[in-house]
Amino acid sequence: MAVEPSDDHERLPCGTSADTLLDHLRAGTVTDHERTCPHCRAAAEEFRPLLSALGAALDDDRQVTAPPGLLDDVMSVVRAEGRSRSTIRLPRTGGDGAPGDTRVRHSAVSAMLRARVDPAGGLLLGRCRIEETSEGLVVAATARVLTGTVIPEATASARRDMSTFVEDRLGLRVARIDIDVTDVIDLP
Amino acid sequence: MHTDTALPESVLVERAQDGDDHAFEALVRRHQDTVYRIALRTLGDAAEARDTAQEALITAWRRLPDLRDPQAFPAWLHRMVGRLALNALRARRPEDPAEEDHSELRERGAGPVDRALATDLHEALRAALAGLPPPQRICWVLREMEGLGYEEIAEIVDTTPTAVRGRIHRARTHLVEALEPWR
Numbered sequence: 001m002a003v004e005p006s007d008d009h010e011r012l013p014c015g016t017s018a019d020t021l022l023d024h025l026r027a028g029t030v031t032d033h034e035r036t037c038p039h040c041r042a043a044a045e046e047f048r049p050l051l052s053a054l055g056a057a058l059d060d061d062r063q064v065t066a067p068p069g070l071l072d073d074v075m076s077v078v079r080a081e082g083r084s085r086s087t088i089r090l091p092r093t094g095g096d097g098a099p100g101d102t103r104v105r106h107s108a109v110s111a112m113l114r115a116r117v118d119p120a121g122g123l124l125l126g127r128c129r130i131e132e133t134s135e136g137l138v139v140a141a142t143a144r145v146l147t148g149t150v151i152p153e154a155t156a157s158a159r160r161d162m163s164t165f166v167e168d169r170l171g172l173r174v175a176r177i178d179i180d181v182t183d184v185i186d187l188p
Numbered sequence: 189m190h191t192d193t194a195l196p197e198s199v200l201v202e203r204a205q206d207g208d209d210h211a212f213e214a215l216v217r218r219h220q221d222t223v224y225r226i227a228l229r230t231l232g233d234a235a236e237a238r239d240t241a242q243e244a245l246i247t248a249w250r251r252l253p254d255l256r257d258p259q260a261f262p263a264w265l266h267r268m269v270g271r272l273a274l275n276a277l278r279a280r281r282p283e284d285p286a287e288e289d290h291s292e293l294r295e296r297g298a299g300p301v302d303r304a305l306a307t308d309l310h311e312a313l314r315a316a317l318a319g320l321p322p323p324q325r326i327c328w329v330l331r332e333m334e335g336l337g338y339e340e341i342a343e344i345v346d347t348t349p350t351a352v353r354g355r356i357h358r359a360r361t362h363l364v365e366a367l368e369p370w371r
Binding site for chain 1: 193194195196198199201202203205206207208209210212215217220221223224225228229234241243245246249250258280308309310312313317332333357360363364367368370371
């Protein structure tokens with residue numbers, strides 16, 4: 001938490017800040033001074049109903065949940081809007097059939113690429129951006145590694161899985177796959 | 189995709205930033221209760237709180253690419269709903285410039301009859317909160333009920349941390365007085 005401003009609107013005659021006293025009362029960490037000082041004790045007595053009410057309100061709050069349907073309403077707007085409408089055009093294979101282009105949205109390609117990287121390999125992909133260049137597809141991903149993962153092995157394996165996918169399933173060339181490891185994590 | 193709910197939050201945030209709506213859905217599932225609660229506490233009205241929560245979550249999706257630190261997602265989202273709730277409060281009484289931090293008390297949504305009916309402390313607190321000027325109410329709610337720091341609150345309500353501290357102090361003084369009969 002950020003450093004709080006030092007000017008205090010509310011100091012008791014003994015110099016204790018009302019904020020601090022309240023925090024201690026709430027956390028059950030009252031100091032010896034606060035326990036014995038008449039000013040602190042009087043203030044604590046004054047705050048008692050508010051603290052009880054706050055406790056009751058927080059207890060009730062825990063029962064408050066978002067109304068049913070909120071998630072669906074939000075997600076239907078989100079899905080209708082999508083994020084990026086950019087697409088990549090897949091090369092045509094074979095000469096049969098009616099003419100026509102096949103385009104896949106970047107967000108769909110990113111999702112498929114992420115899904116190719118099995119977390120069991122110790123790497124979790126976050127951001128995964130793609131760009132088409134004359135040399136082929138450039139993938140820029142961020143990743144978290146699970147504790148104990150050998151990073152060069154995990155990233156090499158992820159690159160392999162993603163390249164195979166791009167080449168075999170999309171029929172595109174891969175120019176490069178950059179993986180930026182941003183953190184080491186433990187899975188819950 | 190089915191494992192999204194088990195992924196660390198920062199991974200979900202980055203995926204959602206890339207346009208992965210499944211990842212965003214997992215984030216909404218995690219945070220919708222808190223978002224709704226902040227709106228409800230601030231506005232005191234379930235229908236308005238639902239609208240505000242929905243607007244906050246959709247705005248979050250739209251602005252997500254601008255979020256630089258994925259770890260900051262919850263605080264960023266709370267700021268968003270806090271700000272929208274405050275705007276909704278202000279819009280409710282256009283004749284009353286809610287920016288003005290009047291310290292006199294107003295009866296709002298909880299008249300004397302409601303007070304008389306307030307049979308327990310929580311009800312009394314609710315009534316007392318409803319009587320606070322909106323800027324004081326939102327500062328107090330964000331501080332005491334959502335545990336935000338002065339700096340964060342200042343950003344939401346567009347003022348200085350010192351002003352936030354002053355509002356919380358005035359709100360607390362009012363609430364302590366309003367709850368005096370329970371001492």
